Amino acid sequence: MPESLAELEIRRAAIQSEFAHLGDMRSGSITGTGGRCGNPRCHCHRSGGPGHGPYYRLTRKVGGKTVTETFSSPAELAKAQREVSEYHRFRDLGGQLLDVNEGICRLRPVEEEEEAPMVPEKKRRKPSAKRSRAR
Ligand SMILES: [Zn+2]
Numbered sequence: 001m002p003e004s005l006a007e008l009e010i011r012r013a014a015i016q017s018e019f020a021h022l023g024d025m026r027s028g029s030i031t032g033t034g035g036r037c038g039n040p041r042c043h044c045h046r047s048g049g050p051g052h053g054p055y056y057r058l059t060r061k062v063g064g065k066t067v068t069e070t071f072s073s074p075a076e077l078a079k080a081q082r083e084v085s086e087y088h089r090f091r092d093l094g095g096q097l098l099d100v101n102e103g104i105c106r107l108r109p110v111e112e113e114e115e116a117p118m119v120p121e122k123k124r125r126k127p128s129a130k131r132s133r134a135r
Contacts, residue, residue, distance in 0.1 A: 005107040012100045015034055025086040028060030
């Protein structure tokens with residue numbers, strides 16, 4: 001069922017208002033890995049023993065290079081997970097906003113310009129006239 005231009009504009013306004021409520025965001029992805037700690041007497045250093053983990057780290061691209069961050073506390077990890085998931089929401093909303101705009105552009109009728117830019121003006125134009133009328 002194709003939506004009307006007015007419906008698409010309502011949907012676009014809803015998506016735009018969701019953008020306004022996005023929280024702190026950061027790019028990257030968080031992955032968990034197992035591992036051994038720095039204490040050589042810990043059980044994880046015994047041969048065949050299980051490592052610790054999973055340890056979480058965030059990787060992201062900075063200027064074409066992959067940068068890794070580790071987290072010193074569960075709270076820090078939880079904060080980063082919130083920030084990264086907010087980023088993914090931002091990306092998702094951005095895709096939705098583009099989709100709805102492409103629909104709007106297809107349906108938006110071509111309107112004659114009030115002032116055709118290729119036609120020379122008779123005398124003087126008032127660029128402020130349109131703006132002050134719109135207020
Ligand atoms: Zn250990």
